Amino acid sequence: MDLASVTQGDQALLYMERYVDEGARTYSPLAGRTEAAPRYRPESDTPWFDLVTFNAPRDRVSVFQADPAPALLHHFIRPEGVLFAVHPETWANDTVEGLGDIRALPRDTPIRVAPTASTRTVLALEPPKNVPGHFLKLHYPVRISRFNRELRLKNIHNSVAVSRDLANLRFDKFAYLPDTLGIAFGADEQSWGFLIRETWPRPFVTGRxxxxxxxxxxxxxxxxxxxxxxxxxxxxxxxxxxxxxxxxxxxxxxxxxxxxxxxxxxxxxxxxxxxxxxxxxxxxxxxxxxxxxxxxxxxxxxxxxxxxxxxxxxxxxxxxxxxxxxxxxxxxxxxxxxxxxxxxxxxxxxxxxxxxxxxxxxxxxxxxxxxxxxxxxxxxxxxxxxxxxxxxxxxxxxxxxxxxxxxx
Ligand SMILES: Nc1ncnc2c1ncn2[C@@H]1O[C@H](COP(=O)(O)OP(=O)(O)OP(=O)(O)O)[C@@H](O)[C@H]1O
Ligand SMILES: [Mg+2]
Structure with a gap:
C-alpha cells in the first residue's frame, strides 16, 4: 500500500484492516488461528456480507450508552423496537445459546458490513445518510486467536462504561474510538449482543x-x-x-x-x-x-x-x-x-x-x-x-x- 492512499477515508482504513497485516500474527502459537469461516475472515476477498437483524421489543433488551451521537442512537433504538444485529455465522449456528428466542423475532433490514482485523468487529458500509459512521462488535462464539469471541452482557456493559470513563482523560496525544452504544438481548449474565463503536475519534480533530x-x-x-x-x-x-x-x-x-x-x-x-x-x-x-x-x-x-x-x-x-x-x-x-x-x-x-x-x-x-x-x-x-x-x-x-x- 502506498502511504499517500491513507488519506482515502474508510476505504483506506478498511484495506489496512483487512490486507496489511501480513506476518504480524506470529506473536504466539495461537495468534494466527481462527475458527471463523473463511469468507468472514478479514483477509478474504469477499468485499462485504450482511448482518442478520431483528426488531426486538425495547423491554427485552438491555441498552448501555456512553454519549452516543443522537442520530446513531435513534437508528438503533427506535419507537417501533430495537435494531438487533447478529453475525451471519452466529445466526446460522444452532448450538448458540439463546438464539431460538432471537430467531423468533421479526426480521429487519440487513446491515451490509466488511470485517476489520479482529474479525468480529465489522464496519457498516452503507449507513443511512444522517447516521454517523460506525463499527459493530459482535457476539461470535468461535475461537479467533486465543479466545472464544463471545460478547456477553458483562463485556458490553464494561466496554461502554470504560468508554464513558475515558471521556475524563485529557492528554493531547490520547484519543479513542468509543463504544457508545451496547445492546444485549435479555438482562442476565448469559445475555449476549453487540456494541456500536463510532468511527470518529474523540476528541475529534478534522484533517486527520x-x-x-x-x-x-x-x-x-x-x-x-x-x-x-x-x-x-x-x-x-x-x-x-x-x-x-x-x-x-x-x-x-x-x-x-x-x-x-x-x-x-x-x-x-x-x-x-x-x-x-x-x-x-x-x-x-x-x-x-x-x-x-x-x-x-x-x-x-x-x-x-x-x-x-x-x-x-x-x-x-x-x-x-x-x-x-x-x-x-x-x-x-x-x-x-x-x-x-x-x-x-x-x-x-x-x-x-x-x-x-x-x-x-x-x-x-x-x-x-x-x-x-x-x-x-x-x-x-x-x-x-x-x-x-x-x-x-x-x-x-x-x-x-x-x-x-x-x-x-
Ligand atoms: N497485528 C495484530 N496484533 C494483535 N491482534 C491482531 C493483529 N492482527 C489481527 N489481530 C486480531 O485482532 C484480535 C485481537 O484481539 P482483541 O481481543 O484485542 O480484539 P477484539 O476484542 O476481538 O476486537 P476489537 O479490537 O475490535 O474490539 C484477534 O482476533 C487477533 O487475531
Ligand atoms: Mg482488539
Whole structure:
C-alpha cells in the first residue's frame, strides 16, 4: 500500500484492516488461528456480507450508552423496537445459546458490513445518510486467536462504561474510538449482543487519518514488495528513524497507557490491533487512537484515584497484589512490548541496521518517566505471559517467564 492512499477515508482504513497485516500474527502459537469461516475472515476477498437483524421489543433488551451521537442512537433504538444485529455465522449456528428466542423475532433490514482485523468487529458500509459512521462488535462464539469471541452482557456493559470513563482523560496525544452504544438481548449474565463503536475519534480533530498500528510494520497481502508504511513515512518526512519511532510512536503509546492506568486504573490493551496512529495531511503522527475497552481494571488504582468502580465483575479477577502485578506485566510487557514494539524494532533493524537494544533502552527510559511508581504495580525482575495451553472460555492462565522485561 502506498502511504499517500491513507488519506482515502474508510476505504483506506478498511484495506489496512483487512490486507496489511501480513506476518504480524506470529506473536504466539495461537495468534494466527481462527475458527471463523473463511469468507468472514478479514483477509478474504469477499468485499462485504450482511448482518442478520431483528426488531426486538425495547423491554427485552438491555441498552448501555456512553454519549452516543443522537442520530446513531435513534437508528438503533427506535419507537417501533430495537435494531438487533447478529453475525451471519452466529445466526446460522444452532448450538448458540439463546438464539431460538432471537430467531423468533421479526426480521429487519440487513446491515451490509466488511470485517476489520479482529474479525468480529465489522464496519457498516452503507449507513443511512444522517447516521454517523460506525463499527459493530459482535457476539461470535468461535475461537479467533486465543479466545472464544463471545460478547456477553458483562463485556458490553464494561466496554461502554470504560468508554464513558475515558471521556475524563485529557492528554493531547490520547484519543479513542468509543463504544457508545451496547445492546444485549435479555438482562442476565448469559445475555449476549453487540456494541456500536463510532468511527470518529474523540476528541475529534478534522484533517486527520488513521493507520492501524500493525499496518505500520506488517506486509501488504496484495503488494508483497511494498515497503512497510512506517518506512514510507520515515522516507517521506526525511526523518531520523530512531528518534522518529521513539518520539512519534513508542513514547505516545507508553505515555497514553501509563496515564490511563495510573489516573483511571484501566489497563488498556494497547497492542498493535487496538491502537491506531492518527496522522495529519502531511503524514506526521499526531495522536494514538485507542479502541477495544473490554479490559482489566485495577480496583486499587481506582480507589487511590478516588474513583468509583462502575464495572461488572471484579476488575482484574485477581485477589492478591501479586496477581494484579502479573496482569500489568502481561499487558505492558507482552501485548505492548512483545506483540507490538518488538515488530517495529524489527523494522528498524532490518531497514536501517539499528541495534534493537538501543531502541529498547530508550523505551525503558520513557516508561519509567511515565510510570515513576511502577514498582508498586509491576513484578520485579520478571514478566508474565499467557500459558500456551488454551483454557476454556476467557479464563486466563499466566506463566512466570523468569526473565526481566526488555521494555521496562
Ligand atoms: N497485528 C495484530 N496484533 C494483535 N491482534 C491482531 C493483529 N492482527 C489481527 N489481530 C486480531 O485482532 C484480535 C485481537 O484481539 P482483541 O481481543 O484485542 O480484539 P477484539 O476484542 O476481538 O476486537 P476489537 O479490537 O475490535 O474490539 C484477534 O482476533 C487477533 O487475531
Ligand atoms: Mg482488539
Amino acid at each position: 487519518f488513521l493507520i492501524p498500528c500493525f499496518a505500520l510494520y506488517a506486509g501488504d497481502l496484495n503488494h508483497p514488495d511494498a515497503p512497510p508504511l512506517l518506512v514510507q513515512m520515515i522516507d517521506r518526512l526525511a526523518a531520523e528513524p530512531v528518534p522518529f519511532v521513539i518520539n512519534r510512536v513508542f513514547a505516545p503509546v507508553v505515555e497514553c497507557w501509563a496515564r490511563v492506568a495510573r489516573e483511571r486504573g484501566i489497563l488498556l490493551e494497547s497492542h498493535a490491533q487496538n491502537t491506531l496512529l492518527e496522522v495529519d495531511r502531511d503524514f506526521v503522527p499526531r495522536r494514538v487512537v485507542h479502541r477495544d475497552f473490554d479490559v482489566w481494571v485495577d480496583p486499587g488504582a481506582r480507589h487511590r484515584a478516588g474513583l468509583e468502580i462502575p464495572f461488572l465483575g471484579r476488575g482484574m479477577a485477581a485477589d492478591t497484589d501479586e496477581a494484579v502485578k502479573q496482569h500489568y506485566s502481561l499487558v505492558y510487557d507482552q501485548f505492548i512490548g512483545h506483540h507490538f514494539f518488538g515488530y517495529v524494532a524489527g523494522i528498524l533493524k532490518s531497514y536501517y541496521g539499528v541495534d534493537e537494544e538501543i531502541v529498547r533502552a530508550q523505551v525503558r527510559e520513557v516508561f519509567h518517566r511515565s510510570f515513576p511508581d511502577a514498582g508498586r504495580s509491576f513484578p520485579a525482575r520478571t514478566m508474565f505471559k499467557f500459558r500456551n495451553e488454551v483454557p476454556p472460555g476467557r479464563n486466563v492462565m499466566l506463566e512466570d517467564m523468569q526473565q526481566p522485561s526488555v521494555w521496562r
